[in-house]
Amino acid sequence: MTAIAVLGSTNMDLVAYVPKAPRLGETVTGTAFRAVPGGKGANQAVAAARCGGEVVMIGAVGADGFGVRLRSALAEAGVETAALRTVEGASGTAHITVDGEGANSIIVIPGANGLVTGLEAGDDSRIGAADYLLLQLELPLEAVLAGARAARAHGVRTVLTPAPVQPLPPELLDLTDLLVPNEHEAAALTGLTDPHAAARALLQDVPEVVVTLGAAGVLYAARDRRPLTVPAPRVRAVDTTAAGDTFVGALTVALGEGRPVPEALRWASAAAALSVQRSGAQDSMPTRAETEAFALAGRSAGTGQPPG
Numbered sequence: 001m002t003a004i005a006v007l008g009s010t011n012m013d014l015v016a017y018v019p020k021a022p023r024l025g026e027t028v029t030g031t032a033f034r035a036v037p038g039g040k041g042a043n044q045a046v047a048a049a050r051c052g053g054e055v056v057m058i059g060a061v062g063a064d065g066f067g068v069r070l071r072s073a074l075a076e077a078g079v080e081t082a083a084l085r086t087v088e089g090a091s092g093t094a095h096i097t098v099d100g101e102g103a104n105s106i107i108v109i110p111g112a113n114g115l116v117t118g119l120e121a122g123d124d125s126r127i128g129a130a131d132y133l134l135l136q137l138e139l140p141l142e143a144v145l146a147g148a149r150a151a152r153a154h155g156v157r158t159v160l161t162p163a164p165v166q167p168l169p170p171e172l173l174d175l176t177d178l179l180v181p182n183e184h185e186a187a188a189l190t191g192l193t194d195p196h197a198a199a200r201a202l203l204q205d206v207p208e209v210v211v212t213l214g215a216a217g218v219l220y221a222a223r224d225r226r227p228l229t230v231p232a233p234r235v236r237a238v239d240t241t242a243a244g245d246t247f248v249g250a251l252t253v254a255l256g257e258g259r260p261v262p263e264a265l266r267w268a269s270a271a272a273a274l275s276v277q278r279s280g281a282q283d284s285m286p287t288r289a290e291t292e293a294f295a296l297a298g299r300s301a302g303t304g305q306p307p308g
């Protein structure tokens, strides 16, 4: 079983559905509201646990009702939450407006996440006991760096999702084993809009890169082998929220189990394709059995493509 530590964010996603987003100063009446657990760290933790990883979450929630819900959502998914602190003040929140066309605008208020500035007692050994450490950029950079340093000191592989995208300090790049940007993040980091060119440029700083390309699949590049593209299974997407986080969680589980890279990429693509067919973030993430069945269906169809 792959042991995974996640050092990252937990947010309550507060989603307002409106026919048309309000202009500055305008008030509009919406059609629905949902409050659902999210945050890139928690999403990756849930994805990995559902796919069969043994997952510990390191981070913080606020001393409020949202914090209680965020913690229990992780625990229900089988994620170990003893290293998820409850701190004074509000939990992280993401205020999301989705309009009638499905376009969204988002305000993130870090809350408790912003108070995670380093590791606490026990975190170093939790990271040291893992096969992989998953990192994103929704915590203060000093915490991300502290986690990455601990991982390197213990020989634990690091997987960094560079979102929300920002310039990456050279030390963090040095400490990253696998970088997983989406195509927009890859372009922002390199100034190159062609994902192949961006991946090549990123390989100067990290040994392995996976650029996620939405419905087009993924591009894998490593210093010591030829690049590989894996098309996404063709499915009817209803909500792509957290597709990238589902992919990262599932990929790490598969790699930790020793699956060869092409198979691990196909397996994680199957998990992500399942997640986009359901609405929600953590709610939409598939179980290991669902992922296995979907990936297998694609392989036995001889197309590499699970049936849509």
Ligand code: ATP
Pocket: 182, 183, 211, 212, 213, 214, 215, 216, 217, 218, 232, 233, 234, 235, 237, 240, 241, 242, 243, 244, 245, 247, 268, 269, 272, 273, 276
């Ligand atoms: P998000 O921010 O919504 O979590 P992202 O922008 O980080 O996603 P994407 O590149 O959009 O990441 O998607 C991640 C992966 O999810 C893709 O590489 C693909 O495997 C899968 N995926 C996304 N959209 C689709 C789709 N329409 N059909 C099938 N698979 C999809």
